[in-house]
Amino acid sequence: MIDLPHYTDDPPVDLKAHRLLLDLDPVASAQAGRDLQSGTCSCSTMTATPPWDDSAVFEQFDAHMADVQVDAHEAVAEALEQARQQARQAVVTEWNARVPVGTPVRYWTGARQGEGKPSRTRTAAIVLSGHTPVVWVEGEGSFIALTHVQPTDTEGPQ
Ligand SMILES: [Zn+2]
Numbered sequence: 001m002i003d004l005p006h007y008t009d010d011p012p013v014d015l016k017a018h019r020l021l022l023d024l025d026p027v028a029s030a031q032a033g034r035d036l037q038s039g040t041c042s043c044s045t046m047t048a049t050p051p052w053d054d055s056a057v058f059e060q061f062d063a064h065m066a067d068v069q070v071d072a073h074e075a076v077a078e079a080l081e082q083a084r085q086q087a088r089q090a091v092v093t094e095w096n097a098r099v100p101v102g103t104p105v106r107y108w109t110g111a112r113q114g115e116g117k118p119s120r121t122r123t124a125a126i127v128l129s130g131h132t133p134v135v136w137v138e139g140e141g142s143f144i145a146l147t148h149v150q151p152t153d154t155e156g157p158q
Helices: 025-031 055-098
Strands: 020-024 035-039 104-107 117-120 124-127 132-135 149-151
Touching: 020 055, 035 055, 055 124, 055 132
Parallel strands: none
Antiparallel strands: 020 035, 104 117, 104 149, 124 132
16 A cells, blocks of 8 residues: 555544553553553553553554554545446446346457447446456457447337
8 A cells, every 4th residue: 555645534443442552551651750651542452552652652552543544545435436336237237137138239459449240249247357447349350348348129228
């Protein structure tokens, strides 16, 4: 993870769940002649620091928040990928409900320009390699992305 904003300005980080809790240690403070506090986080996953000067406690808390930040971004990325997979599967499910095998289509192997080539679907649509909704059409040796296949009885944008 690089180039993240400071965790206080990073939306995926739930700041309310992470509050620095300070606990003044009277014995250590008396011995040192200054206030020493042990610090931990309200989320309870941060190991409490020994009685330290505030700056050292803050530093430890910042390190904890850096970990929290990385985890938060991983969770966001995972949720996003899951949503994308569901969207792809929904495209395929919708297609298969609407376009039975053998349906006349036009398709484009390059840019989707012009009339396209006439054909028929040879298979049901699938999500290829987990990322691209595709279907096989007659006359082609490989799958064509659904974005480049148009049933000829349902003209217009899908
Ligand atoms: Zn925390």
